[in-house]
Amino acid sequence: MVENLVNRHSSAVDLHLNLAPNGSRKAALSEALREAVTSGRLESGFKLPSYRALAEDLAIARNTVAETYAELVSEGWLEARQGSGTRVAHRPGSPQEEARAVVRAEIRPQFEFRSGRPDPTTFPRSRWLASARRAVTAAPTHAFGPGDPRGRIELRRALSDYLSRTRGLVTDPRRIVVCAGFSHAAEILADVVAAPPFAVESYGLPFHRAIYEKTGPTIALPVDRDGCITDELATTDAQVVILTPSHQFPTSSSLHPRRRTAAVDWARTTGGLVVEDDYDGEFRFDRTPVGAMQSLDPDRVMYVGSVSKSLSPALRLGWMAVPERLLDPILEAKGVRESTVGVVDQLTLADLIATGGYDRHVRAMRTRYRRRRAHLIHALGERVPHVATMGIAAGLQVVVTLPPGTESAVLRAAGDVGVAVDGLSRFRHPDAAGKKVDGILVGYSAPTEHTFPAAVDALVNVLASVGRVR
Structure with a gap:
């Protein structure tokens, strides 16, 4: 031919x-x-x-x-x-045409309530573009050469100041390491800490747990309304514990101060490490702001954050505040060059933080999500009066508990009318102790603004159709 x-x-x-x-x-x-x-x-x-x-x-x-x-x-x-x-x-x-049919089948359902999904229409395009223009114009020529594995210094400086001011971190730009979100940080940590097992909360994201389980089985620590029961760490042979102290996912509880102290004491006594996943840390409504656990002992607690909820998961931008003893091993595991986060995105976020645009966006989103949460809670209370909810004080989701054995029925009914929602059992560790609780996790940040009222109506109708929930 x-x-x-x-x-x-x-x-x-x-x-x-x-x-x-x-x-x-x-x-x-x-x-x-x-x-x-x-x-x-x-x-x-x-x-x-x-x-x-x-x-x-x-x-x-x-x-x-x-x-x-x-x-x-x-x-x-x-x-x-x-x-x-x-x-x-x-x-x-x-x-x-067959490919398009597959794409159509994968298109988001009519009403989106799955967790971990901020409203995509709220991404601050104008502010992001303005920051990108300023940042690229001001960037030195060497910024567009091979990248430093720690990340751009402009972003590390901006993050050090921002996290100190808003989350109470004790750190400096040298100990900030840029990464591509929490999953990337977990992968790096799994390479650095060669000795399993990892201790995790009995409810959490399964794909995060899967990263640690590449090195061996994980240990499930029970969770209640005061967060993870960290006292049980002393009965394990864990080397690392991963916690969501400011906002436990998915139950949304806040780790009790005494349990924070217990986790840090365990790390000091055993030489272990606490990894603080600051999940939804920016979004709090009915309670006093809770500072980062890292400030209790910056040498024993590694803090991890990202913009996946505050801006967009599509950016793949995160950071680690690393204890001094782990800085070199983490940089070695990350590689000699930055290969995960583009320099333009790093420079843009640095400008957005430094000029106050990031603060303004987070505050605006906090107001919007507070309004949505109130709408959802009112609708549940008025139309499904026996509903029980957990985790309404912070975060971007609410747990609705269900009568035993009804979770699957609710999920099927929701799917039949185009309502996408997560079942609570999806996040339960296979080895979790105690009685399984049926429920659904309602991510109220996911629907777009103009569809939110109809989405809530559809969800409430599903709960009412399956039966009275408690």
């Missing part, structure tokens, strides 16, 4: 065609175009080059191209409309 590439100079598109070297040029072109369509390389609606352009690029007669196009139009492969040129026709069952 002779490979031909239609070039940009004559046709304005690149089009790769395989033309048989022997036989009729018209037959070869016809077969090559059919193959490009059936394989999915040319999608429905793709505009083909003009007769003249394609003839010139393939070194064949213009009439040959015109006759081939006409033949394929008559067979239904192509379609020609006055003024819009010749395009690939819509063909049901084609690879691209």
